[in-house]
Amino acid sequence: MLDMKRFAVYYAPPPGAFADLAARWLGWDAVSGQACAPPDLDLPVAEITAEPRRYGFHGTVKPPFRLAPGATPGDLDAAMKGLAGRLAPVLLPGLRLASLDGFLALVPEGDTTPLQRLAATVVRNLDPLRAPLTEAEIARRRPERLTPPQRALLERWGYPHVMEEFRFHLTLTDRLPVGMAGRAQAALAAHFAPVLPRPFVIDALCLFGEPKDGGFRLLHRYDLAGRDGAG
Secondary structure, X not given: OOOEEEEEEEEOOOOOHHHHXXXXXXXEEOOOOEEOOOOOOOOOHHHHOHHHHHHOOOEEEEEEEOEOOOOOHHHHHXXXXXXXXXXXXXEEOOEEEXXXXXXXXXXXXXXXXXXXXXXXXXXXXXXXXXXXXXXXXXXXXXXHHOOHHHHHHHHHHOOOOOHHHOOOOEEOOOOOOHHHHHHHHHHHHHHHOOOOOOOEEEOEEEEEEEEOOOOOXXXXXXXXXXXXXOO
């Protein structure tokens, strides 16, 4: 945990069939920090999962960030424990496969307001530990393509898709060519059908880290043990 370039707070499924099939699909197991063999399908799975593979299977709660000067991993661990101790789990009916701006992802069903509140609370409470964005980091977000509210969020919170712009999803592919999207969607529906959780429960916050040598990996799982959905 001491030698990470960046940290992030994600939802990641607990050990089990859902987590295993998701890791196989992406070709990266964030728990072990090891590559794994993709499923044997009539698709270039490794090619169409290149971007999400870097981050491991997850739903973003607080996007990747560098620690602020003077902040330590121990400070982050303490803050995570404090949040987990007072935030309540979120219960949703399930997950469904969806196309989002050209890529495929799993998205929650039902009223996501409690999940929106939880994510906003995590972003707000951990922000003092986040280093300001560099000019290069801002440029990578292509601010000229963002809406005015998204640019304001980027400046305030270091990411354009938080707070009122937050949309929880678990990314499964890169942006796909039109001819590939239907095939990938059918393959994913069959791949995940036996294991999609119903209900879908977020009962832990997962701290991920990005080491110098590559893909994000799970560092610690903090069980949500509180009664408050926001704060």
